[in-house]
Amino acid sequence: MTHTITAMLDTHPGEPVADKQALAECIDACLRCAQTCTACADACLSEDMVADLRACIRLNADCADICSTTASVLSRQTGGDATVVTAIVQACAAACRACGDECGTHAEMHEHCRVCAEACRACEEACNRLLAALA
Amino acid sequence: MTHTITAMLDTHPGEPVADKQALAECIDACLRCAQTCTACADACLSEDMVADLRACIRLNADCADICSTTASVLSRQTGGDATVVTAIVQACAAACRACGDECGTHAEMHEHCRVCAEACRACEEACNRLLAALA
Amino acid sequence: MTHTITAMLDTHPGEPVADKQALAECIDACLRCAQTCTACADACLSEDMVADLRACIRLNADCADICSTTASVLSRQTGGDATVVTAIVQACAAACRACGDECGTHAEMHEHCRVCAEACRACEEACNRLLAALA
Amino acid sequence: MTHTITAMLDTHPGEPVADKQALAECIDACLRCAQTCTACADACLSEDMVADLRACIRLNADCADICSTTASVLSRQTGGDATVVTAIVQACAAACRACGDECGTHAEMHEHCRVCAEACRACEEACNRLLAALA
Numbered sequence: 012m013t014h015t016i017t018a019m020l021d022t023h024p025g026e027p028v029a030d031k032q033a034l035a036e037c038i039d040a041c042l043r044c045a046q047t048c049t050a051c052a053d054a055c056l057s058e059d060m061v062a063d064l065r066a067c068i069r070l071n072a073d074c075a076d077i078c079s080t081t082a083s084v085l086s087r088q089t090g091g092d093a094t095v096v097t098a099i100v101q102a103c104a105a106a107c108r109a110c111g112d113e114c115g116t117h118a119e120m121h122e123h124c125r126v127c128a129e130a131c132r133a134c135e136e137a138c139n140r141l142l143a144a145l146a
Numbered sequence: 147m148t149h150t151i152t153a154m155l156d157t158h159p160g161e162p163v164a165d166k167q168a169l170a171e172c173i174d175a176c177l178r179c180a181q182t183c184t185a186c187a188d189a190c191l192s193e194d195m196v197a198d199l200r201a202c203i204r205l206n207a208d209c210a211d212i213c214s215t216t217a218s219v220l221s222r223q224t225g226g227d228a229t230v231v232t233a234i235v236q237a238c239a240a241a242c243r244a245c246g247d248e249c250g251t252h253a254e255m256h257e258h259c260r261v262c263a264e265a266c267r268a269c270e271e272a273c274n275r276l277l278a279a280l281a
Numbered sequence: 282m283t284h285t286i287t288a289m290l291d292t293h294p295g296e297p298v299a300d301k302q303a304l305a306e307c308i309d310a311c312l313r314c315a316q317t318c319t320a321c322a323d324a325c326l327s328e329d330m331v332a333d334l335r336a337c338i339r340l341n342a343d344c345a346d347i348c349s350t351t352a353s354v355l356s357r358q359t360g361g362d363a364t365v366v367t368a369i370v371q372a373c374a375a376a377c378r379a380c381g382d383e384c385g386t387h388a389e390m391h392e393h394c395r396v397c398a399e400a401c402r403a404c405e406e407a408c409n410r411l412l413a414a415l416a
Numbered sequence: 417m418t419h420t421i422t423a424m425l426d427t428h429p430g431e432p433v434a435d436k437q438a439l440a441e442c443i444d445a446c447l448r449c450a451q452t453c454t455a456c457a458d459a460c461l462s463e464d465m466v467a468d469l470r471a472c473i474r475l476n477a478d479c480a481d482i483c484s485t486t487a488s489v490l491s492r493q494t495g496g497d498a499t500v501v502t503a504i505v506q507a508c509a510a511a512c513r514a515c516g517d518e519c520g521t522h523a524e525m526h527e528h529c530r531v532c533a534e535a536c537r538a539c540e541e542a543c544n545r546l547l548a549a550l551a
Contacts, residue, residue, distance in 0.1 A: 046421060047420055069225045087458040102234045158320070336495035375499050
């Protein structure tokens with residue numbers, strides 16, 4: 012996916028809002044994390060022990076919504092507001108941390124939570140790298 | 147809309163994450179602002195002077211995405227993370243402020259920008275009231 | 282909410298894609314249904330009998346996503362494609378029917394499902410009225 | 417991205433709603449197309465000739481919203497409704513066709529439209545393959 016994201020950054024008539032590689036990696040990580048969280052919420056819902064996975068399902072849903080919105084905001088380079096961009100990336104890092112922590116607690120029991128915890132960690136790190144590049 | 151939102155909060159088996167009225171008013175304001183921003187971006191796109199409205203269209207798009215996600219996160223009461231909820235409401239207040247400021251600068255020329263600036267202001271205030279209630 | 286939606290349709294420089302009242306009512310119903318479905322999925326998740334509400338939670342999630350996207354598409358009047366608009370409103374009517382049917386089966390046990398079934402029915406009808414106006 | 421999507425399908429406790437490869441490829445194509453369309457709308461907005469790109473920006477916005485929702489619906493395997501799944505994938509194919517056709521008409525002038533037309537074509541095809549697998 013990073014290849015297509017970079018192609019779109021390269022062909023944009025304007026300047027990217029941050030280092031192109033940090034930007035492309037963060038968009039890619041957000042989309043990946045959003046998909047993984049949506050799938051993990053649904054997999055948790057199908058588990059016999061769904062009643063023990065309520066917090067995981069909730070955090071997955073929030074994280075998916077926030078990652079998806081962050082990917083959209085970061086895909087735009089025209090006339091944005093730096094405060095808004097920073098605030099949504101910070102919210103995304105917070106969502107990925109909370110969801111990754113929760114998924115991590117039952118990663119040994121549910122393989123989908125293990126994969127999801129990894130996607131959350133990767134996205135949290137990509138957000139933090141982008142925040143450093145935006146500063 | 148607030149009536150239906152309140153009905154859903156009243157019938158939820160769990161406790162709301164904040165004062166019910168502040169919560170319902172913020173969800174309502176977010177949905178209203180998201181719709182208005184999507185419509186304003188599209189109305190700006192149809193204006194003869196679209197080339198002068200680029201920043202407005204961009205901020206409308208970001209604000210619509212962030213408001214919509216914030217409404218979804220706030221519509222959930224089960225097992226969430228306070229840091230995540232606060233961060234997304236802060237991002238929403240920032241998006242509404244930036245978009246409301248921009249729309250406000252040409253509210254006298256474009257009636258859709260005037261209506262949109264009002265929706266953004268109302269949503270920014272609802273977010274700030276909710277942040278106070280969450281603290 | 283319909284008041285603000287109508288204000289945005291009235292101030293748009295272009296022509297609405299369909300009868301203004303049918304359009305405004307459908308956008309309003311979609312936003313209301315999206316919020317109610319997100320809240321109902323979360324309320325079901327908090328119920329003791331969550332394991333019996335899996336289908337409801339899933340259909341709520343799909344319906345919320347589809348209603349939200351339909352509201353966005355219908356909020357745009359500039360240069361759209363009639364086939365796309367019709368297809369998304371048809372998908373929305375289908376999602377509302379499936380979710381309303383499912384929520385309706387346990388409306389007597391869960392008040393949130395009763396409120397949600399009503400929102401789904403209202404949105405399905407608004408979609409069908411708009412489809413007739415678009416034809 | 418397909419690797420992570422497949423990992424989530426493989427670790428889901430339930431059965432996928434369709435052939436796993438067709439499903440994973442369609443989810444991947446939807447996410448890629450959504451990102452590309454969001455970026456293309458923004459790149460068009462920055463072009464000097466933005467006034468000639470209104471239809472493209474509008475179709476990009478609709479296509480991004482519909483692709484994103486389709487990716488979410490397809491990422492769920494628990495207790496869904498076949499009519500809803502089919503209807504949203506059909507709407508997605510229609511959106512990708514309309515947007516791909518429009519971007520295709522100025523692909524020689526704007527490289528971002530060329531990349532976007534390709535992503536739309538690929539997503540339309542992935543939707544059609546999935547529809548055949550669902551039938």
